[in-house]
Amino acid sequence: MRREWSEAIVSAVFSLAPVWAVLGALLLGGVFIAAAGINPLDAYGVLLQGAFGSLSGFGLTIQKTVPLLFAGLGVAFAFRCGLFNIGGEGQLYMGALLGGWLALSFTDLPAPILLPAVLVASFIGGGIWGAIPGLLRAKWNMSEIITTILMNYIGFWFVSLMLHGPLQESRGYYPQSEILPQASWLPIIWPAARVHVGIFLALLVAAAVYVVMWRTTIGYQIRAVGSNPQAAEYSGIPVVRSMVLAMFVSGGLMGLAGAAEILGVQHRLSDFFSPGYGFDGIAVALLGYTHPVGVTLAAVFFGGLRAGFNAVQRTEGLPLALAQVVQGLTLILVVASVSLPRLRAHLLRRKEATGAARSD
Amino acid sequence: MLQGLIEFFTAAFFAAGVRLATPLIFSAIGGIFSERSGVVNIGLEGMMLTGAFAGVVGAFYTGNAWLGVLIAMAGGALMALIHAFLSVTIRGDQIVSGAAINILGLGLTTYSLRIIWGLQDKPRVAGFAVWKIPVLGDIPFIGEVLFQHIPLVYLAFILVPVAHFVLFRTSWGLSLRSVGEHPKAADTLGISVLRTRYICVLISGALAGLGGAFLSIGQLHTFLENMSAGRGFIALAALIFGKWMPVRTLAACLLFGSAQAAIVRIPALNYSVSPQLLSMFPYLLTLLTFVGLVGKTTPPAAVGTPYVKE
Numbered sequence: 001m002r003r004e005w006s007e008a009i010v011s012a013v014f015s016l017a018p019v020w021a022v023l024g025a026l027l028l029g030g031v032f033i034a035a036a037g038i039n040p041l042d043a044y045g046v047l048l049q050g051a052f053g054s055l056s057g058f059g060l061t062i063q064k065t066v067p068l069l070f071a072g073l074g075v076a077f078a079f080r081c082g083l084f085n086i087g088g089e090g091q092l093y094m095g096a097l098l099g100g101w102l103a104l105s106f107t108d109l110p111a112p113i114l115l116p117a118v119l120v121a122s123f124i125g126g127g128i129w130g131a132i133p134g135l136l137r138a139k140w141n142m143s144e145i146i147t148t149i150l151m152n153y154i155g156f157w158f159v160s161l162m163l164h165g166p167l168q169e170s171r172g173y174y175p176q177s178e179i180l181p182q183a184s185w186l187p188i189i190w191p192a193a194r195v196h197v198g199i200f201l202a203l204l205v206a207a208a209v210y211v212v213m214w215r216t217t218i219g220y221q222i223r224a225v226g227s228n229p230q231a232a233e234y235s236g237i238p239v240v241r242s243m244v245l246a247m248f249v250s251g252g253l254m255g256l257a258g259a260a261e262i263l264g265v266q267h268r269l270s271d272f273f274s275p276g277y278g279f280d281g282i283a284v285a286l287l288g289y290t291h292p293v294g295v296t297l298a299a300v301f302f303g304g305l306r307a308g309f310n311a312v313q314r315t316e317g318l319p320l321a322l323a324q325v326v327q328g329l330t331l332i333l334v335v336a337s338v339s340l341p342r343l344r345a346h347l348l349r350r351k352e353a354t355g356a357a358r359s360d
Numbered sequence: 361m362l363q364g365l366i367e368f369f370t371a372a373f374f375a376a377g378v379r380l381a382t383p384l385i386f387s388a389i390g391g392i393f394s395e396r397s398g399v400v401n402i403g404l405e406g407m408m409l410t411g412a413f414a415g416v417v418g419a420f421y422t423g424n425a426w427l428g429v430l431i432a433m434a435g436g437a438l439m440a441l442i443h444a445f446l447s448v449t450i451r452g453d454q455i456v457s458g459a460a461i462n463i464l465g466l467g468l469t470t471y472s473l474r475i476i477w478g479l480q481d482k483p484r485v486a487g488f489a490v491w492k493i494p495v496l497g498d499i500p501f502i503g504e505v506l507f508q509h510i511p512l513v514y515l516a517f518i519l520v521p522v523a524h525f526v527l528f529r530t531s532w533g534l535s536l537r538s539v540g541e542h543p544k545a546a547d548t549l550g551i552s553v554l555r556t557r558y559i560c561v562l563i564s565g566a567l568a569g570l571g572g573a574f575l576s577i578g579q580l581h582t583f584l585e586n587m588s589a590g591r592g593f594i595a596l597a598a599l600i601f602g603k604w605m606p607v608r609t610l611a612a613c614l615l616f617g618s619a620q621a622a623i624v625r626i627p628a629l630n631y632s633v634s635p636q637l638l639s640m641f642p643y644l645l646t647l648l649t650f651v652g653l654v655g656k657t658t659p660p661a662a663v664g665t666p667y668v669k670e
Contacts, residue, residue, distance in 0.1 A: 032468075036475045084455050086402075136651065145402060145455060146600065149593045150647040157640035164636055282459050321470035328464025332442060335452035335460060 007348075014344050018287050018294070021333035022301060029326040036318060043312050050311020051304035057311065059193025063265060065303030066198040067092075067257040067274075071281025072299050073202075073209050074253030076290035078130075078144075080213060081246035082226035087133060087148025088254045088278025090155030091126035095255020096262050097159045098125025100177055100269035101167065103184035111183035115263070118184045119201075122259035123252035129155055130251015131244050138243035152278070160271040167269065176270035186264035196264040202299075205256065206292040212249075213292075222246050254278055275306075276324075283331045302327065371504040373625050374618070378505060378513060379579070381610075381617025383408070383571035383588075385516040387595035388602070388609045389523045390567030394440075396527065396604055397560035398540040398553075398662040402458035403443050404568045405592025406465025411436035411569025412576035413469040416583040417476070419485040428485065429512070429573045436569020437562050439465060444561035448554055451666035462592075470585050487581045488512065512574045519567075523606040536560055540660035543667040553667045568592065590643070597646045601653060604660065612649075619645045 013020075030040030050057045071088050078085040085091075099122030106114060133147040163175040170178065186196040213219040224232040225242045233239050257277050262269055284302055288294030309323040387404050394401040414435025419428025439461050446457040477483055488510035497507040527533040538546040539556045547553050571591070576583045594616050602609025619642040626633050 032471065086459065142650065142653075143600070146593070146597050146650060147647065149402075149590070150597065150643045150650070153590055153643035154640050154647065157636050157643075161634060161636035161640070164634060279463065282456075283463065286456055319471050319474035321467050321474065324463055324467025325471055326467075328460050328462075328467050331456065331460035331463060332446065335446050335457045336450050338452045339450045 010344060010347065014340050017337040017340055018289065018298070018334065021287065021330050021337055024333045025326050025329035028329050029322065032322065032325055033318065038316050038318060043316050043318060046312050046315050047305075047308035049308075051308035055193045057307060059190070059195050060307040060310065061300070061304045062193065062195045062199050063303075064306040065299050066196075066202050066260045066264065067277040068280055068284050068302050068306075069202040069206065069296060069299035070253050070257035070260060071277050072284030072288060072295040073206055073281075073292065074126075074130075074250045074257065075281040075285035076288065076292070076295050077209060077213070077253060078134075078246050078250035079285060079290045080226045081222045081243055082229065083134065083137065083243060083247060083250070084145050085130060085133075085148055085247065085250045085254075086145055086279075086282065087130065087151050087155075087251070088257070088281045089274060089276065090148070090152035090278070091129040091251040091254035092258035092261075092274055092278045093159040094129040094155045094258075095122040095124075095126030095252070096258030096269055096273070097162060097167075098122060099255070099259045100180060100262055101162075103180045103263075104167065104177060107181040107183075109181075109183060114181065114183045115186070118263065119256065119259055122255040124255070126255020126258065127248040127252035130254065131248040134244040134247025134250075135240075137247075138240040144247070156271075159269075163269065163271050169268075174270070177268050179268050180263065184263055185267055186260065198260040198264040201256075202260065203296065205253070206296050209253075210292040218242075218245065254281070257281070280327065283327045283334075286334050287330060367629065368625065371501045373621055374505040375508070376621035376624060377614060377618035379509065379617070380620040381613040382513050382516045382578075383574045383591055384595045384598055384613040384616055385520065385610060386571030386574065387568045387592055388599040388613055389519055389606055390564035390571075391596055391599045392523065392527070392602075392604055392606060392609060393536070393560040393567075394564035395599065395663050396540045396660055397536045397557045398543060398660060398665070398667070399444070399447050399557050399561050400454045400458065400664045401440075401443065401561065401564050402455060402593075402596060403439065403461030403465075404458075404564065404595055405588055405590065406458075406462035407436040407439045407443075407565045407568035408572040408575075408592045408595075409465045409469050409586065409588040410439045411572030412587055413472065413572070413583050414569065415573035416483050416485055416576045417472075419577050420483045423486070425486055425488055425577050428577050429570065432569045432573030432577070433566040434569070436565040436567070436572060438565070440561050440565020440568075443565070444558045447666065448557045448561070451668070454664055454666075466586055469583070473583060473585065482582050485577055485581050487577055487579075510578055512570075512578050515570075516574075517610075520606045520610045527606065537660070539667075540662055543662050547667070547669060553669070557667075568595075571595070594642065594646055597650050600659070601649060603658075615649070616642060616646055 033040040033043045051061045052058055074088055075085055099118040102121040103118045129151060133144045136142040136147055137144040160175060167177045169176055186198045189195060189197050221237045221242045224237050225239050229239055266273055280302060284298045285295055288298035305323050309320055312318050313320050387408055391401050391404050411432040415428045415432030418431025419425050443457050443461055446452045447454040490508055491511050493507040497503045535551045536556050539553050543553045575587055598612035598616055599609045601612040623638045626638060
């Protein structure tokens, strides 16, 4: 009886690895806060209060969660196909560009037509930017890691180029577009917290990703390619098509992250509008074990972290870059947590050995 | 047309290309060591940035640029130690680990910069004086392009044949390559896969840190947020382009360095090219040359896979 109990505890402790990673990262982050001469407990109190303690804070958390969730799903989708999409930032910008361009070109369309059209355009814009590295990898085995990274810069500067040219506001002061037509905005559904409908859209898409990945043939093929491309090839699964498709959808989800930010929050396209959501998607996806449910929880966590550190910056004067430090540390601990099953096996083996020794 | 070309490709342009290639050379050669031993290192960017910052901190507080460079190398190596621990000891995902290093490097350096110097203040450090090589430095054109630089530039160019020699002419080089190609066989021969990989990853971090120090101490005499600006990734592309060979990689670095030099050169000649297009150019060129390689590169066989001793 006692032995079963302790085994259950061991299992519980080890299955909560992402939680430990988060707590460990916050603990280590506390060291950096203390190094700045500020009591970490005070700072984390402000963080918690800022992220979840007030209506406006909670609203900000939700607002930040939306693009993070889309981006996390995007990284996760490619990851399940064995591909590492580090090009989220470029895809996000290219998606926002195509969506923003559509909205600015058809200002007369009513919302029920314009908004879905803009979202689809953003998906396609990001998707194409993702599909190119997917094709290069699938057909010619070129590292998608390098190509997506390089395409980040190309995409970002291309959007900037457009915002200094054809898409620039008519006043011509800043590298930003005109305000997008109101019909393309994501409607506010909770005015007190300034939460827009994007959060439901993101949750819906998370559910859709689950269904596609685990309930359709295409999803099965993508996962088969991800777990063993050679075996998938032998069993007649279209490997090239699966990879390109996975990268298209991955990039498309990144495009939606960009769309959510410009249609829901900023209401115009500008250069530097993303504070790195595309990169944050990597941490979100991996902390969530690339499963839609986990990714959703991880997105809320990182959304809260961003909102909370905003408050910490305001009241304690700590640089916002601290959020990045905690994010990096979380990711490192998530990587380190792969050793937990081995550690667990080791512990159980040792216990069995001692148990056997006792019964002798 | 010809007049335009002569006007464009001056000695000053090529000298700038050599200077801008220097940080890429350090990082890419470092990356070769790591990848040749079987560890993918996409964390070069973060290690470079950490080195750039650590170097400025070091040079600022010791008042000595060379000590700053050493501290930069230590900073890069420290980040590499995390990467080595995660990928070699823990056997975690090397790509994720590298990505984590990049995020952490950016976060840590920005955070520390703000904590130490605040928003307004900037750390100013003394850089290096130009060492004009006697005789060679006086050769017209070539002298200006190759022999009138700060010492770190020469160091980068000396590093290339040294790395080639170590990799292909020493027994340690042979064992590190065998660890990257066939770790099991290497292990059977009594080579410690673990130790070799640790050393190589640390070398890559120290060299990336040195590349960072060139950017901060060597060029700008200060540290700016995210000043590596993707050079670690370009170095990574350069070493693949160079097929994991030091000399070929040097050629790739010079090509990419010249692309960056063109960014400065074009507006100086009053050609009206949009600055955004120019900023895009080095990445576009890197991507296109990379794509031009289609099917022609083979990475070390065991790269990316952790080694489990049986």
